[in-house]
Amino acid sequence: MSVEVRAPMPGKIVKILVNVGDLVGEDDELLILEAMKMENPIFSDGEGTVKEVKVKEGDAVKAEEVLLIIG
Amino acid sequence: MVEAIINGLSGLTTGFQHLFIDWRNVIMIGVGGVLLWLGIKKNCEPLLLLPIGFGCILVNIPLSEVMMQDGFLKVLYDAGIDTELFPLLIFVGIGAMTDFGPLLSRPSMFLLGAAGQFGIFLTLILALWLGFPMLDAVAIGVIGACDGPTAIYVTSKYAPHLLGAVSVAAYSYMALVPIIQPPIMKALTTEKERTTVMRYAERPVSKTTRILFPIVITILGGLIAPKGLPLLGTIMLGNLMRESGVVSRLTKASENEIANVVTLFLGLCIGATMSGPAFLKGQTLLVLALGFVAICLDTVCGVTFGKLMRLATGGKVNPLIGAAGISAFPMAARVVQKEGLKYNKRNHLLMHAMGANAGGQVGSVIAAAVMLSVLAGMGLI
Numbered sequence: 001m002s003v004e005v006r007a008p009m010p011g012k013i014v015k016i017l018v019n020v021g022d023l024v025g026e027d028d029e030l031l032i033l034e035a036m037k038m039e040n041p042i043f044s045d046g047e048g049t050v051k052e053v054k055v056k057e058g059d060a061v062k063a064e065e066v067l068l069i070i071g
Numbered sequence: 072m073v074e075a076i077i078n079g080l081s082g083l084t085t086g087f088q089h090l091f092i093d094w095r096n097v098i099m100i101g102v103g104g105v106l107l108w109l110g111i112k113k114n115c116e117p118l119l120l121l122p123i124g125f126g127c128i129l130v131n132i133p134l135s136e137v138m139m140q141d142g143f144l145k146v147l148y149d150a151g152i153d154t155e156l157f158p159l160l161i162f163v164g165i166g167a168m169t170d171f172g173p174l175l176s177r178p179s180m181f182l183l184g185a186a187g188q189f190g191i192f193l194t195l196i197l198a199l200w201l202g203f204p205m206l207d208a209v210a211i212g213v214i215g216a217c218d219g220p221t222a223i224y225v226t227s228k229y230a231p232h233l234l235g236a237v238s239v240a241a242y243s244y245m246a247l248v249p250i251i252q253p254p255i256m257k258a259l260t261t262e263k264e265r266t267t268v269m270r271y272a273e274r275p276v277s278k279t280t281r282i283l284f285p286i287v288i289t290i291l292g293g294l295i296a297p298k299g300l301p302l303l304g305t306i307m308l309g310n311l312m313r314e315s316g317v318v319s320r321l322t323k324a325s326e327n328e329i330a331n332v333v334t335l336f337l338g339l340c341i342g343a344t345m346s347g348p349a350f351l352k353g354q355t356l357l358v359l360a361l362g363f364v365a366i367c368l369d370t371v372c373g374v375t376f377g378k379l380m381r382l383a384t385g386g387k388v389n390p391l392i393g394a395a396g397i398s399a400f401p402m403a404a405r406v407v408q409k410e411g412l413k414y415n416k417r418n419h420l421l422m423h424a425m426g427a428n429a430g431g432q433v434g435s436v437i438a439a440a441v442m443l444s445v446l447a448g449m450g451l452i
Binding site for chain 2: 008009010027035036037038040041043045062063064
C-alpha cells in the first residue's frame, strides 16, 4: 500500500532529502518546506521505498498538495 | 610652560578620575556591554540591543554631554521619544510588514490574540498591589503587550522615568520568548492536547477584505478607544499601504528606510535613558520582574483560552496555539510550530499560530488603547 506525503501548509520546497528508490522509516525527514520564512521539516508517515517525488527544489506548493509517494 | 603642559595632560585623565566617583556608571557601562554581547554574539534582537547597549555606554561615560541640553541624544530624545513620534513611525513599518491573511482567513484566531493580552491587566493589578502609582503600573503592565513600540509609546507618555527599564524588559523578554514560553505550554497541557493534529486548509482572503480590514479596525478602534488611535492608526496605515498595492514606494520606504533609521534612533534614545543613577534602583529590578511575570501570564491566559476553544470545538483545537496570541511576531508562532513538532512530527501548527500571532499584534495595540481610554474616562490621565 502506498502512502502519499502531503504539504501541511502552503510554502516553498527548499530541500529534498531523499531520492526515488531510497528506503525510509517512519518519522524520517524527507524534505524541508519553507513557510512564513521558517524552514519546516516534513517527516515520513510510514515505512517503505520512495516511489515518486512529485516536486523539485524551489517549487511553490499548496496545502494538501502531494509531495511524494512512499510504497 | 611645564605646568601648563601638566595641566593640559591632566585634562585627559579627568574622565578616569570621575569614573569611580559614581560606581553606578561603571556598572551601567558593563550592562551596556552585556546588551552588546547579547545582540552581537547571541543574536538576541540585535537591531535594538546594539544601539541600546551603545547608547547606554555613551550616557554613562563620566562628563558625557550626550544627554545634556543640546547633546545629540537629548535632541533625538526630545524630537522622537518626548513627542512619541519614533514608536509611531515604527508602527507604520510594522503594519507595512505584517500579513494579516492568516488571521482574516480564520477570524476565530482573534480570540486567542485577545486572550494573550490578559497578562497586561493582571500585571497592572499586581503592580498596583505592590504600591506603584497608577501611571507607573500602567507602563509596567504594558510590558505584557510583548510589543516594544507600544510599551515605549505608553511609557514615554505617562511614566517617562521608567522608560529605560520598561523598554529593556519589553525587548529582552521578546527575545526570550522561545525560552520563557515552552515550559509554561507544557505545564498547562496534557500530552493528548499537545499531540492534537490541526490540519490546515487554505481559505483565500479577497483583496477587498484585506483593504477594508485596516480601515474598519481604525474607525471602530478609534471610536471605542480614541486615546490609542495613534498606535492603531499608524499600524493600520502601514497595512493599508501594503494591501492596496498602489503605493509600493511608500510601503518599501516604511518597512525599510524609515523603520531602519527610526530603529537606530529609538535604540540609542532608550540606551540614553539608562544612566546609572536613574537606572540602578530597586524599582528597576521590580519592573524587570513584573515584566517577566506579565509575559508568563500572557502565555498562561493564551494557552488556557486555547483549552477552552478545544472544549468548545469538541477537541479539534490544539491549545498550544494559544501561546501565539501575543504580539511578538512571528517569534511566538514559530515557538508554537517547534513545540507542536516536538510532540508530534506530523503536527504543523504554524499557520494557525500565525493567525493567533497576528491577532495578538492587533490585540496588544487595542488592549493598550482600551486601557488608556478607560483611564481617561476615569479622569486619571
